[in-house]
Each structure stands twice: as C-alpha cells, then as structure tokens.
Amino acid sequence: MQGYSLKVKKTRQKIRNFYTAAQGLPSDAITAAAFDGKGVLWVGTDKGLAKFDGKKFAKFDVKAGNGNISMLHVDKEGALYVGTENKLVKVKDSKIVSTTELEGNIIAGATDYNGIDWFITDRYLYTNYERGTLYPYHETETPDCKGLAAFNEDFVFAAGSFGLQIIHGKRPRWATLITQTSKIPTNELTAIAADTWNHVWIGTKNGALIFDGRNRWLTPDTVKALPRASVTTIAIGKNGAAYIGTEIGLYIIDGTKESFLGYNRWLPDFKVTAIAVSSDSDTLCIGTEKGLAIIEFKLMSLSEKAEYYQYTVEKYHNREGYTTNRQLTEKGNIESGAPQITDNDGLWTGCYVASQALRYGATKDKKALESARKGMRAMLKLMSITGIEGFTARAYRRPGEPGFGDGDKEWHLTEDEFGPLEWKGETSSDEMTGHFFGLSLYYDLCADEKEKKEIALALSNIMDHILSHEYTLCDVDGLPTTWAHWGPHELNNDEKWFWERGINSLELLAFLKIVYHMTGDEKYQKEYEKLIRTQNYALNCVQYKIFDAHTSHIDDNLGFLSMTSLLRYEQDPTIRQYFLMGFKHHWNDQRIERSPLWNIMYGALTGEHCDLENAVRSLEELPLDLIHHKVVNSVRPEIVWDSGQELFGGVRQLKEPLPYDEKPMNKYDNNPFLADRGDGLRAEDGTVFLLPYWYARYYGMIIEE
Numbered sequence: 001m002q003g004y005s006l007k008v009k010k011t012r013q014k015i016r017n018f019y020t021a022a023q024g025l026p027s028d029a030i031t032a033a034a035f036d037g038k039g040v041l042w043v044g045t046d047k048g049l050a051k052f053d054g055k056k057f058a059k060f061d062v063k064a065g066n067g068n069i070s071m072l073h074v075d076k077e078g079a080l081y082v083g084t085e086n087k088l089v090k091v092k093d094s095k096i097v098s099t100t101e102l103e104g105n106i107i108a109g110a111t112d113y114n115g116i117d118w119f120i121t122d123r124y125l126y127t128n129y130e131r132g133t134l135y136p137y138h139e140t141e142t143p144d145c146k147g148l149a150a151f152n153e154d155f156v157f158a159a160g161s162f163g164l165q166i167i168h169g170k171r172p173r174w175a176t177l178i179t180q181t182s183k184i185p186t187n188e189l190t191a192i193a194a195d196t197w198n199h200v201w202i203g204t205k206n207g208a209l210i211f212d213g214r215n216r217w218l219t220p221d222t223v224k225a226l227p228r229a230s231v232t233t234i235a236i237g238k239n240g241a242a243y244i245g246t247e248i249g250l251y252i253i254d255g256t257k258e259s260f261l262g263y264n265r266w267l268p269d270f271k272v273t274a275i276a277v278s279s280d281s282d283t284l285c286i287g288t289e290k291g292l293a294i295i296e297f298k299l300m301s302l303s304e305k306a307e308y309y310q311y312t313v314e315k316y317h318n319r320e321g322y323t324t325n326r327q328l329t330e331k332g333n334i335e336s337g338a339p340q341i342t343d344n345d346g347l348w349t350g351c352y353v354a355s356q357a358l359r360y361g362a363t364k365d366k367k368a369l370e371s372a373r374k375g376m377r378a379m380l381k382l383m384s385i386t387g388i389e390g391f392t393a394r395a396y397r398r399p400g401e402p403g404f405g406d407g408d409k410e411w412h413l414t415e416d417e418f419g420p421l422e423w424k425g426e427t428s429s430d431e432m433t434g435h436f437f438g439l440s441l442y443y444d445l446c447a448d449e450k451e452k453k454e455i456a457l458a459l460s461n462i463m464d465h466i467l468s469h470e471y472t473l474c475d476v477d478g479l480p481t482t483w484a485h486w487g488p489h490e491l492n493n494d495e496k497w498f499w500e501r502g503i504n505s506l507e508l509l510a511f512l513k514i515v516y517h518m519t520g521d522e523k524y525q526k527e528y529e530k531l532i533r534t535q536n537y538a539l540n541c542v543q544y545k546i547f548d549a550h551t552s553h554i555d556d557n558l559g560f561l562s563m564t565s566l567l568r569y570e571q572d573p574t575i576r577q578y579f580l581m582g583f584k585h586h587w588n589d590q591r592i593e594r595s596p597l598w599n600i601m602y603g604a605l606t607g608e609h610c611d612l613e614n615a616v617r618s619l620e621e622l623p624l625d626l627i628h629h630k631v632v633n634s635v636r637p638e639i640v641w642d643s644g645q646e647l648f649g650g651v652r653q654l655k656e657p658l659p660y661d662e663k664p665m666n667k668y669d670n671n672p673f674l675a676d677r678g679d680g681l682r683a684e685d686g687t688v689f690l691l692p693y694w695y696a697r698y699y700g701m702i703i704e705e
Helices: 302-316 345-363 366-384 429-445 449-468 501-519 522-535 554-569 573-593 596-606 612-621 687-698
Strands: 006-008 011-019 030-035 041-045 048-052 057-060 071-074 080-084 087-092 095-101 106-111 117-121 124-127 135-139 147-152 155-160 163-168 173-177 189-194 200-204 207-211 231-236 242-246 249-254 257-262 272-277 283-288 291-300 411-416 419-424 472-474 480-485 702-704
Touching: 006 612, 030 071, 030 283, 030 291, 041 071, 041 080, 041 272, 041 283, 071 117, 080 106, 080 117, 117 147, 155 189, 155 200, 163 189, 189 231, 200 231, 200 242, 207 231, 231 272, 242 272, 249 272, 291 302, 302 612, 302 687, 302 702, 345 366, 345 429, 345 687, 366 429, 366 449, 429 449, 429 480, 429 501, 429 554, 449 472, 449 501, 449 522, 501 522, 501 554, 501 573, 554 573, 554 596, 573 596, 596 612, 596 687, 612 687, 687 702
Parallel strands: 006 702, 030 272, 071 106, 106 147, 147 189
Antiparallel strands: 011 291, 030 041, 041 048, 048 057, 071 080, 080 087, 087 095, 106 117, 117 124, 124 135, 147 155, 155 163, 163 173, 189 200, 200 207, 231 242, 242 249, 249 257, 272 283, 283 291, 411 419, 472 480
C-alpha cells in the first residue's frame, strides 16, 4: 500500500566521551580549550594545562603561573597562547616558544581579520599591531572583562558587567555602550565572540544577542533561534555555526538546525565553561566544572546505523533469545550489568523478531533469518513452559538470576532441559499483541513449512484458550489475568473497561484474523464476523484511540501493532473502511511525536502521506548511545509546557516532544512529552531503530544514496 518513498543521504551522528582527572586531566574544573594549528586539542584547568593525543590527556607544564589557566588562544599561524596569571606562554608544535609577562591577570585573546593578535588583562589591552611584538595598546576600562572580540584595529570589543566597550578612532579610545545611552538591551554582559562579517555575538544572563557593531541588536525577543538561558561563553566555528555555552548546557545554531546539548547525555555538568571547535567542525570539545565532553561527528547512513544497533543488540541485549533492556550496574557503562528480565519479554522480543523478519524480507540476509529464528524459538518457549495449553508466560528466570526463589506468587517453579526455572504468569494483552505481531511477520517472511505449522499451532492454541475462557487468559489459579480481557460482555457493557473497549476489540480481531490466515480454519473467521456483525467490534475500532492529553502510551503501542497486523490480512474493502478510519484518527493524534514507527506503519499500510521526512529525521536523531541517561530539560527557558494532562493524572509535560537526541530515552510505549527522566542505569535495545527502519526498507519507503 505504500505510496511514496524518500531518498536519504548520510547525516552527522554524535559520539561523545567524558574526561576527568581520572583520564589524565590536571583537574575536573575546565577553564579553557582550543585546537592548535595542527589540530591538537589543548585543555586548560584550574590546576594546569593538558594535551590530548586522541586517546588520553597528558599534563603539559608551561613553567609559569600558579597552574590556573585563564585563557587559551590560537593565532593565525596556529600557535597556541596560554594565559596563566600575568604570564602569556606561546606554544608552537608542542614546544614553549616564549613567555611574556603582561601587566595584570590575563583574561582573553582574539585575532582580527588582518591576523593581528589582541590580548586583554584586568589592566591593559595588548596587541602586536604596528610593532610586531606585544605592547600595551590602551588601558582597560572594563572592571570585570568577560571576553574580547576584534574586527580590526578600529573595532575591538570588550564585554563586562558595565556594558560593551569598543575601542576605535585614529587616537584610540574606548566608547561604552550602556542601556542609558544606546539600544543595548542590558548592561550585564557575560561573553563575546565575533564572526568574519562584522557581527558580534554577545552573551548576557538573559540570553544571547547579535550586534552589527553600530546600532542594530537582535535579541531572543526578536529572533526565536537565540537562546534565553544565561550565557557563559560563545564560540563561532569555521563552518559559521554559533556555539553558545550557558549555565544549563550548550546551544548550537547551525543554519536551519538548532540543537541543545544538555546534562547528562552530552555534558558532564550543566554549566559550560569552555568551548573548542576543530577546524573541520567534526570535533567539539565542551568544558564544565565537572569534566570535559568530547563529541565527534561522524557521517553515517541509516543502514550503517542499523548495522551498529544490530551489533549492540546481539552483544548487550540478548538473553537466551529474548531481546530486552540492559540493566546496568555502573551508571552510563554499557559493559556493566546484564539484560533485564521484564514483564514484557515476549512483547519486546516479538518486536525484535518483527524487525529481523522485515530485514530478511528486504535483503534475504541469512544473518537476519538466524536472528529472527532465535527470537521466534524463545517466544514459542514462553508458550510451552506453563503447562497450560494456550497460556503464555511473561518471562522466566533461572537460579542465580535476580529474584529467583523470592516467593512471589506470580512466579511458578518448573524445569526444562537445562534444569529448574521459574516462569511468570499474570500475562497481559501486551504480551499477546507482541506474540501475534512478531510471529505473524516471521510466518509470512521467514518460516519454512515445519515452522509455519509450529507457529500456527501455538497461536491457534492461544486463540482457543481465549475463546474457551470467555475471551480471557486464565492463569494457574483459574482466574483471568488483570488486562487480558477481550469479551463483549465487558468491553461493550461494563464501564470499567471504557478505556480498553477500542484497543482490546482491535486486538481480538487481529488475533482472529492472524490465526485464520495461518490455519484456514473457518471457526476463527466466523468468530471474527460474529464480533463485527453482532457485537460492534468494527465500530469499536472507528475511534479506538481515546484522547488522553498524551499521558498514556501503552495502548498507543498496542493499537499500532494490532492495526498493522489486521490491515495486512483484511482485504474486504467495506470492513477496511472502519479500520482505516480508526487508524487515521489514532495517527493524527500521535503525529506530533514524530515517531518513526507510527509514521512508517501508517504510510506503509495506507499509502497515505505519513510525515515520512519526520520519521527519517527521528531515525537520524536517535542517539547511538541508547542509555537512559539522566536528562534534565525543565531548566530550559524556551520550552513550552502543556496543560490538560492533570485531568488524567499525568505529570507535568511538554506541549511538543523534544528532538530524539535531546529528550529522555524511551520505547514507543512511554511518554515522549516528559522533559526529565533517566538514571543512567538502563540501556535501551536497538529495536527502537531497527523495527521502523526495516519496516520502511521492506515497504520501499526509504532509498539510501
């Protein structure tokens, strides 16, 4: 049904690493950073200077000052100038060339368009203009200078808490711009940098400004792209991008793309104290008071990202064929911990099996078939270990694994060929949706004849169990499980099931259609038709998504998985209309999320426009590192908060979700509107990328150059 495709190029992906004193820095408190003319990264701290060799830092003794590095500046020849107290040390090719003593403590340096160097202390402005060597050009009139910028000898700018100072004229003098005598929005300036076109970028406690050097000011009130947060430092890259460090993180303005790098996913602390950008703009160094972040930008295609996630899933997220989150024992360290045993092992493994089945369908790669088959076998095992025909376990655990033998009444002891294990009951509709979704795709795209019979038997056993227990799953205690209820006597006639009426109607119709497709047994088709003709199950699906101010997303996940299964098999044009109405209703509510999975599923199975560009954008944004880092966006003044979620018991959330590389990590059944979340002790598996990507590839929606 897919109606159009998108040709996709490689995009820049971010790879970040943190460095502290444990990795060779003299101190965690970063004061300055710069790349010299050879591309070598230098980092200043409050206890000395360090040089980076690409892997580790080593201390570099400048043989001057008290160790506190106040400034790093690189001249047009690529030499590094190091400021420490009143000593200016010149370093060329990693060797000290000279040490010059200046009047006052060194604050900042700049090189103008003509290649002239300027340095400012708390006493004097210095330059090598005219004489070739540094000399005092003028006394400093900014009591607490925060930075220096220069166009040429006629325009040198110093920013401080008493406005903007500009030195100019045949006989140089400082002119001071303050709110009382000019259009400058505030007198309290915190940072400054200049581009190569006579534009000055200025930081304040209320955001960033752009000044034309004369009388034109752009502010966050007039230019939405300019951040409102309290600015600490600014750098302009060779690529023209502006890197604006603030008290809460780093803002980047790069053409049409505006982004935010925050604590803790990208930075070791909130406050940015130093910024350095490599000449090719492929490496970004951000200093904080608690360490350094080095972010490398690497061009990657979506297929290369898929290969990367495939590798990480197999290495970190596979447990006896089940694909789940990884529980970490060390914050942020993917090498620590082990795959989780979850209530939804079957659901998430089903999604992974689906991704690999689609991958095999698109590529005929035998490795994809092997991965799908391994997951399929694990899912079938959940159906066989309970001893109750048609009743599926949520998960199982073995001796030595977390919780084994703790007495929880929902865990039941049994044995398999490897010894004792405990399996968990109280199985939900989520599990059934995952099993039917994943195994139906495996059946159609991967299974041989023997496997088709196995899968058909397993799913028909589940269906028979549901039908013989009044449309429920019945546990070992003879009672229906909490959420696995699909009967009309509850969905249509019991208001306690108002929220599940549409979703569970949709699920049951999908289950029946899948089993009929696999077995050809007319009893399943007759039950399907009965529910539609006499119990309004198709009408229940017309608006199966109930608006809830975007507070609950579990049913969104179940709805999309079930609807896509149903639409693959139901070909009657009349009955499809009801399902398609419900599908559009649901997707229209969800499209604000830019979910790659929801958008691609909707487009693939309807042939309609589905914001495919946004789906691809989300896939591009998804971080390579899928760790649930602690993310704090509520400190950002520019974000817009929603209202209405309180009616549904929801916590404070955003009007629109943030980009995927800025928001907290989550699966598609979690709330993407949250600003803050995470603890660094869990790593998501790559199915969040692999399922939508291979769905799009199988249906021809993505073409890679």
